[in-house]
Amino acid sequence: MTSTHREERRSVSTQEQVPPAVRVAGALTALQGLTGLAFAVVLVLHAFDAPRPGPVLGEAAYFTVLAGGILAAGVGLVLGRHWGRTPAIVVQLLLLGIAWYMYGPSDRQLWGALLGAYVVLVLFLLFTNPVRRWALGVDERDE
Secondary structure: OOHHHHHHHHHHHHHHOOOHHHHHHHHHHHHHHHHHHHHHHHHHHHHOOOOOHHHHHHHHHHHHHHHHHHHHHHHHHHOOOHHHHHHHHHHHHHHHHHHHHHHOOOOOHHHHHHHHHHHHHHHHHHOOHHHHHHHHOOOHHHO
């Protein structure tokens, strides 16, 4: 058997071992990235009406880069890639702070609570035992 066939078999068996919670968390994270990209598009459209479009376009570029990274992490998790978990966790922790700020000082309790629940759900999915075992590469057959 050639090394290519062994690698294909290994990748198929690895993909089958990806817990469903990883893919769900990835889809939810990718949705956050898509939302960020939609916000960047709105900023670009707003730049046409702005008296000085430069700063608005710069902000749109900034959000495009950030949202693209979040989208990449989400897609990575959907595809079962280990590298997507850590950036997804970091993003959720940052968004948890934003949810707290929305709930408290910004006086937007509904939006803060909804964002907080969404973020806690994604964090919960990323820290379940099967996902942690998958992230660490622990195979249950080895026990």
